[in-house]
Amino acid sequence: MTREEKSQVIKELTAQLADNANIYLTDISGLNAGTTSDLRRACFKANIKLAVVKNTLLEKAMEASDKDFGELPTTLKGNTSIMYSETGNGPAKVIKAFRKKSEKPLLKGAFIEEAIYIGDQQLDALVDIKSKEEVIGDIISLLQSPAKNVISALKSGGGTLAGIIKTLSEKEG
Numbered sequence: 001m002t003r004e005e006k007s008q009v010i011k012e013l014t015a016q017l018a019d020n021a022n023i024y025l026t027d028i029s030g031l032n033a034g035t036t037s038d039l040r041r042a043c044f045k046a047n048i049k050l051a052v053v054k055n056t057l058l059e060k061a062m063e064a065s066d067k068d069f070g071e072l073p074t075t076l077k078g079n080t081s082i083m084y085s086e087t088g089n090g091p092a093k094v095i096k097a098f099r100k101k102s103e104k105p106l107l108k109g110a111f112i113e114e115a116i117y118i119g120d121q122q123l124d125a126l127v128d129i130k131s132k133e134e135v136i137g138d139i140i141s142l143l144q145s146p147a148k149n150v151i152s153a154l155k156s157g158g159g160t161l162a163g164i165i166k167t168l169s170e171k172e173g
Helices: 003-019 033-045 055-064 090-098 120-127 132-156 161-172
Strands: 022-027 048-053 080-085 106-112 115-118
Touching: 003 055, 003 080, 022 090, 033 048, 033 090, 048 055, 048 090, 055 080, 080 090, 090 106, 090 120, 106 120, 115 120
Parallel strands: none
Antiparallel strands: 022 080, 022 106, 048 080, 106 115
């Protein structure tokens, strides 16, 4: 690889790191061609980009990036694959499902919305992370429940002012 080619790869990796809020570093070494192809298919179905990268080039891209990757560059040993995803827990779910049939991929580390996770033991915690949409849905349902209680109280009061006041006073007690 020429110096210009390396420089171009670093620029592309830096742009990918800037464009993605959820980045997983994995080790897929030792997987045969068929298993690797199955993993790529699983990633494609889950809308996850998977690429094998050179550690030195990725480390230089991390240094050039505006993001703080903390100790993540220390995981760049051996073979490294990078996964980009729109959802924080998407790659973790794919890895966990895939490991029912294979020992790999192993999680080296992850960068999720500026939080850093190091090591394969973090996989279960990453699977449990809720997406932004799930958190917003939870908040909306929490906000709706008091309003639903008021509406049901108003309906059960028979529509008269005395009935509504009686029903509301009983709810508070």
